[in-house]
Amino acid sequence: MFKKVLIANRGEIAVRIIRACRELGIHTVAVYSTADRNALHAQIADEAVCIGPAPSKDSYLNVRAIISACEITGADAIHPGFGFLSENPSFARMCEKCGITFIGPRAESIEMLGDKAQAKETMKEAGVPVIMGSDGAISNIHAAHTLARDLGYPVMVKASAGGGGRGIRIVHSDDELEAQMTAAKQEALACFGNDEILIHRRPKHIEIQILADNYGDVIYLGERDCSMQRRNQKVLEEAPSPASFMNEELRAKMGKAACTAAKVCGYRNAGTIEFLVDKNGEFYFMEMNTRIQVEHPITEAVTGVDLVKQQLLIASGQRLSIKQEDIKLTGHAIECRINAENPLLDFRPSPGRIKSLFIPGGPGIRVDTAVYQGYEIPPYYDSMIGKLIVHGKNREEAIAKMTWALSEFIVDGVATNVDFQLKLIRRPEFLEGNYDNGFLNRTDILADERSKE
Structure with a gap:
């Protein structure tokens, strides 16, 4: 097992990785920009190194600074989290060249899967259904x-x-x-x-979580329904997909296809295969994300598997201790992304100081965040300030928990999308599980609020 891991990221995912490392007895190193000097991840890690000024290109995307921080602290591995350098094959290759373990797939896998055309051709050859693309014209449509x-x-x-x-x-x-x-x-x-x-009618966006070790073993951990998107950005996710759409036969077919996709790429570590699925249950490969996902907690909730710990164990050379037959989906989980933004102003980012904060709790409630009362949200990065995750014995209970958890969530000092999320989960289309990729693009759920202005 690693002795010291550097987390090449910020915010809630950096905090999440630090906590997983602590449970495994691994020393942690945080990196931070000058704007993040007081950030939670920089405060709770065992060591912290400033890697540059606020713009991402000068800090969290600064490969030279991150590798240098790893060398001066003696870290033997780097966890990239998601975003920033997490799917950068050059960075993964640089880590290998410097004798540092990159906690993720091989650079060659990232490179191949990052090329959409090559990825689709590879999947096609492996027998995984794909959506092909080309140009053309027609006269009367x-x-x-x-x-x-x-x-x-x-x-x-x-x-x-x-x-x-x-x-x-x-x-x-x-x-x-x-x-x-x-x-x-x-x-x-x-x-x-x-x-x-x-x-x-528009398809659903369904993704399959996989884990793959260095010895050819691959398992899938059910699906996540990520169809609730605004301008191609995920807003809310749930696992499993509503029963009105998903069944065990389709889940097994998609899981098998996802494992095939991972094996044909020689993939290792955690990954996500994203599919588009039509109302008839036909599914088509869209892309593979070669990193931990923002929405990974809902898979953890319904499977009981700590995905970040598994990443660390796999990267350290251990075999998967979990077999496919061990994976049982229990209950239902929903995640709402809580952002510092103003939904009434076209979701304009809302940086600033958090004057007061109340985070909901109770059975089946989890909040992954890096903010605290008095924290100054910088204007330089993504507006997501946290993730509210609920787990219930079924979808109805999960929705009820999410309803009161959102109602109790208080962030004073900056605008947030908490009320927007509350309106969203109360919509009949969501309650019935009858939504797709285009729902939020064609539905103004804040129409009543706008009419009051």
Whole structure:
């Protein structure tokens, strides 16, 4: 096991990693920018090193400074968290060159999976359904435009005779529709002798969490439903996906495909395979995230597996001690991302000093955060200040817990999206589990609030 780990990140994920290291008896080193001198992660780590001024490029993206901090403190491993350098193959390669363990996949895996075209081709060859992409044109698609607008973007253009990911496109706007329909029709005609095209309602965004060790063992830990997105940014996640959409057969198929994807890439450590899934249960590989995810706590809640500890154990050379048959999904978990932003002003970031703070607690309530009363939220970084995670015996109980937990969450001094999240989980579409990737892009859940202004 490692003696000392440097955390090349900030905020709540840095705090989360430090705590996991403590439980494993590992000494920790935090790095911080001048703007983060008083940040929680810099205060609770065993050691802390300033690596540069506030802009990320001069600090949290400064490879030279981070490697130097690792060398002067004697850290034998680096955990990159998420964002910043976590999916940078050059950084992973530099760590290896300097004799420092990068707690994540090999640089070659990051590189291959970071190239979307190469990743899709690799998945296709491995038999994992993928969504292909190309250009083209078509002359008359008036009816298609009308239907797509009625359904609301994004829509799935799909060959009626298709299969294996052929003849499939995801279209995000009117501007894309003509070209993508032409490409799908041409591919469908070439593959199936039939160019009939269907337009489906927007797909779900479902991701599968995997763990892979250095010895070829790979397991999946169920799915997370990440379809509640605003402008392609996740707002709320839940695990498992609502029963109105997911079933055991589909979960097993997606889990098997995710493990196949990881194995064909020679993947190791924690990773997430992201799929688009239509209402008929057909799924298609979108991309693989080669790091720990923001929403990892909901998987931990329903499986009882500490994913960050597993990352550390795998990176230290240990075999997976968990078998696929050990993974049982228990209850339901929901995560709301709490951001310092003003939803009524187009979600404008709201940096500033937190004057007072009350964080909810109780059975099944978890808050991952790095803020505290008196903390000054800097304007230089992501606006997320914490994650509120609840776990209940079923989805209904989890929603009830999230409702009162959000109602008790108080952050005074900066604007937050707490009330927005509260309105969101009270929407009938969410309560019924009847939502998709485009729900928040076509639904103004703050319309009543705007009308009062």
